[in-house]
Amino acid sequence: MAGTKYEILDPETGWLDPSIYTDQEIYRREMTHIFGRAWLLIGHDSLIPNPGDFFHTYMGEDPVILSRGSDGSVNVLLNMCRHRGARLVRADDGNCNSFVCSYHAWTYGLDGELEYVPGEQEVYYGELDRSKLGLKRARVATYAGLVFATWAEDAPSLEDYLGDARWYLDMEFNRSGKGTYAVGPHKWIQPINWKTAVDNCSDWYHVPVSHASAANAMFRVLGEPRFTHDRLFQMKGRAAFVNGHQVQYFKMPEDSLAGQSKSIPTATAEDDTAEAVERLGEFRAKSVVLGTHSLFPNTVLGFRLAIPRGPLKTEFWHFALASNADTPEQQREVLRVHTARNGVTGHFEADDVDNWRQVSESGLSGTYRELGQRVNLGIGHTHTDDVFPGALSDRFVSENNHRHFYRRWEEFMNADSWADIPLDPQKATYEGTAGMNE
Amino acid sequence: MVVVTVIDRDTQSEVFAPTASAKSAQELWTELNAFYIAEAWLLDERKLHEWLDMFTEDLLYFMPRRKNVPSREADREIPPYGTDLPFFDEDRKMMLVRIQRMDSGMAWAEEPPSRTRHLVGNLVVQRVEEDGTVHAKTAFLCHRSHAEYDTALYSGYREDVLHPVDGTWKISRRTIVLDVNVVLDKNMAIFF
Numbered sequence: 001m002a003g004t005k006y007e008i009l010d011p012e013t014g015w016l017d018p019s020i021y022t023d024q025e026i027y028r029r030e031m032t033h034i035f036g037r038a039w040l041l042i043g044h045d046s047l048i049p050n051p052g053d054f055f056h057t058y059m060g061e062d063p064v065i066l067s068r069g070s071d072g073s074v075n076v077l078l079n080m081c082r083h084r085g086a087r088l089v090r091a092d093d094g095n096c097n098s099f100v101c102s103y104h105a106w107t108y109g110l111d112g113e114l115e116y117v118p119g120e121q122e123v124y125y126g127e128l129d130r131s132k133l134g135l136k137r138a139r140v141a142t143y144a145g146l147v148f149a150t151w152a153e154d155a156p157s158l159e160d161y162l163g164d165a166r167w168y169l170d171m172e173f174n175r176s177g178k179g180t181y182a183v184g185p186h187k188w189i190q191p192i193n194w195k196t197a198v199d200n201c202s203d204w205y206h207v208p209v210s211h212a213s214a215a216n217a218m219f220r221v222l223g224e225p226r227f228t229h230d231r232l233f234q235m236k237g238r239a240a241f242v243n244g245h246q247v248q249y250f251k252m253p254e255d256s257l258a259g260q261s262k263s264i265p266t267a268t269a270e271d272d273t274a275e276a277v278e279r280l281g282e283f284r285a286k287s288v289v290l291g292t293h294s295l296f297p298n299t300v301l302g303f304r305l306a307i308p309r310g311p312l313k314t315e316f317w318h319f320a321l322a323s324n325a326d327t328p329e330q331q332r333e334v335l336r337v338h339t340a341r342n343g344v345t346g347h348f349e350a351d352d353v354d355n356w357r358q359v360s361e362s363g364l365s366g367t368y369r370e371l372g373q374r375v376n377l378g379i380g381h382t383h384t385d386d387v388f389p390g391a392l393s394d395r396f397v398s399e400n401n402h403r404h405f406y407r408r409w410e411e412f413m414n415a416d417s418w419a420d421i422p423l424d425p426q427k428a429t430y431e432g433t434a435g436m437n438e
Numbered sequence: 439m440v441v442v443t444v445i446d447r448d449t450q451s452e453v454f455a456p457t458a459s460a461k462s463a464q465e466l467w468t469e470l471n472a473f474y475i476a477e478a479w480l481l482d483e484r485k486l487h488e489w490l491d492m493f494t495e496d497l498l499y500f501m502p503r504r505k506n507v508p509s510r511e512a513d514r515e516i517p518p519y520g521t522d523l524p525f526f527d528e529d530r531k532m533m534l535v536r537i538q539r540m541d542s543g544m545a546w547a548e549e550p551p552s553r554t555r556h557l558v559g560n561l562v563v564q565r566v567e568e569d570g571t572v573h574a575k576t577a578f579l580c581h582r583s584h585a586e587y588d589t590a591l592y593s594g595y596r597e598d599v600l601h602p603v604d605g606t607w608k609i610s611r612r613t614i615v616l617d618v619n620v621v622l623d624k625n626m627a628i629f630f
Contacts, residue, residue: 092506092619184523186503188621191588210546213539221535315620320523335523340532345501345525347536350547350625354585357624 004029006413009406014376014399016406021193022363026413027311034297034412035060035308036151037421038244039161041299042066042076043147044182044319052095052110058307058315059138059149065089065099066147069110076149077112078136088135099135108135143436144173145180146303154418159436160426164389165245165295166436167428172290172302174434175276176325182303183335185317188344190353193360194298194306194314195409200356201294201301202239202246202401204232205377210355214347225257235396237291242390243424244296244408246401249388250289255396272325281431283387296408301342312360318343375402389428463563470574470600471561473607478556481629486537489629490530494601494610499533501526501614501630516615525626526614536629547627553583554628560595570602582628590623592616596630 006026008017020026040059047055048068055066056079063079065088079087081101088099088108098115099108107116112135120128138149141158143166148158155161162169173180190197200206207227208215218224225231236251250256276285298306305317320338322331342349362368378398385392393400415421461469473492480489493499502524507514517524528536539545560577567573580592594616600607614630 090506091508091511094507094511184503186523186525186621187619188623188625190624213542213545214535216542216544217535217538220538221531318523332520336527339524339527340535343523343525344621344623345626347539347545347627350627351545353624354546 006410008410009375009403011403011407012379014374014379014403016373016375017369018359018363018365018373019369020363020406020409021195021360022311024311027308029413030308031060033415034409035062037155037412037415037418038152038297039141039148039150039155039158040297041146041295041303041305042149044180044303044321045074045142045145045147046179046181047093048074050095052097053093054089054096054099054110055093056089056091058305059151060308062151063087064138064149065135066149067110073111074140074142074147075111076138076140076147077108078138080136081106082114082133082135112137144170144434145182146173152418156418156423160423161243162245162295163243163424164426164428165242165247165293167284167389167430168240168242168247168249168288168290168293170280170430170434171249171284171288173321174279175285176272176323177275177279177434177438178324180321180323182319182321184319184338184343185304186343186345187318188316189309190314190316190356191312191360192314192353192356193311193363194308195405196356196359197300197306197314197316197352198246198294198298199375199402199405200352201292202248202405203399204235204248204292204397205399206352206355208232210351211348214341214351217347232397233395237289237396238388239393239396239398239401240388240390241401241404244405246292246294246405247390248291248293248396248401250291252287252289255289275325277432279432279434284431294405296405297412304342312357316344318346318349375399375406379403387429389426390424466563466566466572467561470563470572470607473600474558474561474576478558481556482554484540484551486540486629490533490537492607492609493530493533493612494603494608495530496610497528497530497533498611499526499528499614500524500612501616504616504619506619519613525616525621545627547625548584550585552628555581556630558596564597572598572600572602572607574598574600578630580628580630582623584624588624592618592623592630594618594630 008020042057042059043055043066048066051068051070053068057064057066065077065079067075069075079089081088083104083106086101086103088101105118109115114130114133117128138151140149143158208229215226219226236254237249240247292301294300300306303319303321307315309315320335322334378393378400381394382400383392383394391404411421477492500519502516503522505515540548557579558576562575564575565573575597577595582590594614597613598609599611600609
């Protein structure tokens, strides 16, 4: 294990080793080297608005409690009793004063401090140091209401971790000072490796094929636009990659769906432009729209999580984010669209999973492992830009982000600590007043 | 006025309700049971357009999430309509999108299509309104087999609002509640 160096991608040819999806040793190392180190999106401020509120979530395979302390602070606690590892919280969410283990009633505060142990004097003889037996706490930070956590003491700040990906993310998550709220999630189990769902976030090549039936039916019944190959090949937006995070953006007005779509959500109200200009500057507010995106390692398409459950098993969580700036009618439409298209019942998402599953299982075939996958679309056709941060594809349809994602995966897997993991320098110009949390 | 015996949905006790038609409780129960059996066969024989015809134009097809909450907070287990991110919140147009895409041969989640078997039973007529509108509850088991070896077993219950139309029934509102928290299926591209 130690000293193993993974070279799973040939950047010259796009050759990709499919055993990264199926190998048990690789999976175990991902849990420590990636999910044990990265800032992981685990929740949203709006899920725990009041003191005593908690929401049960996961950091990789680790069950964690996201709780709001009596002083309003946000805590992220490993949901495993320090005594024997039983879980303190069994509900999806709720409100309480303390977390009580159902095995022996060790009792912890909202901040994870061990407050009470039955028989502390009688059977522990007063020899138990409760101050050393609090619940394991993760580092926690928020961006625009999104709650992230990491187990790594040596991880950079969340702001540095997101880097200039935030220049793009702001356009959706930070558009209004009124913020967003999270609803959901759908939870379901997909028989896939988690990485296939993540790299798919920059894959517009599959859209006219995988999602043809849904898009065509929506064209016929609802008058929605079709995403044809021709249309996508002419898009002016590009794929951008920063620090492991994948972004596809649309350029306005050229790529606009205005007048063509009644229901593709921008998650923002039409009349928010003045505030958006103030917060994001003229250019970001009016000339660019955030498209599909993922945050390294396992956040997919907005506020959705691909939670690893084994090499060929992934638990999906599908939340909807609605804007507090929207009218109730607009919020309701956003939720309806989220319900219909993605999630376990989504007529778009339903058609992805068997493809991802087959891509994942290609690693089981010795014959195919010798061939390898070909993630070679658009190799050599990339650029950088003074305005748009990150590594950019020359066309909207590209696998440039896929290659960067697997290079980033190698950087984490081959690093001994965060000291070995590079961060892209922040170079973007952040016009407007929007910050990480204001 | 004809009076039938039904089970009150809130108290689970027997009550007497008037019906617009001259049907006994037994006749109504038998008729609805036959309706639900016919519906199950349409679903399993993939006659989805005919199945959709069993609903009214202003249909609502709704499946809420099912949360893990402490027993003393059971009122939070099933988020009410309009408050959450349900699995289905569909009107007729969206149902038509879902069914039309199955016709295309490119709805990959169902291509080749699933083999399903819906068993519907435990019919309870909850309430009959003055105009003949019926509120009925059924339980179901649905086995789904897809591709080579993917299987899923769904169990749950449905609450329907049905209207007498041209000698048969049309469903205007269907609420489906699954007996599951994390859905143990790769996608839910089938109907209940």
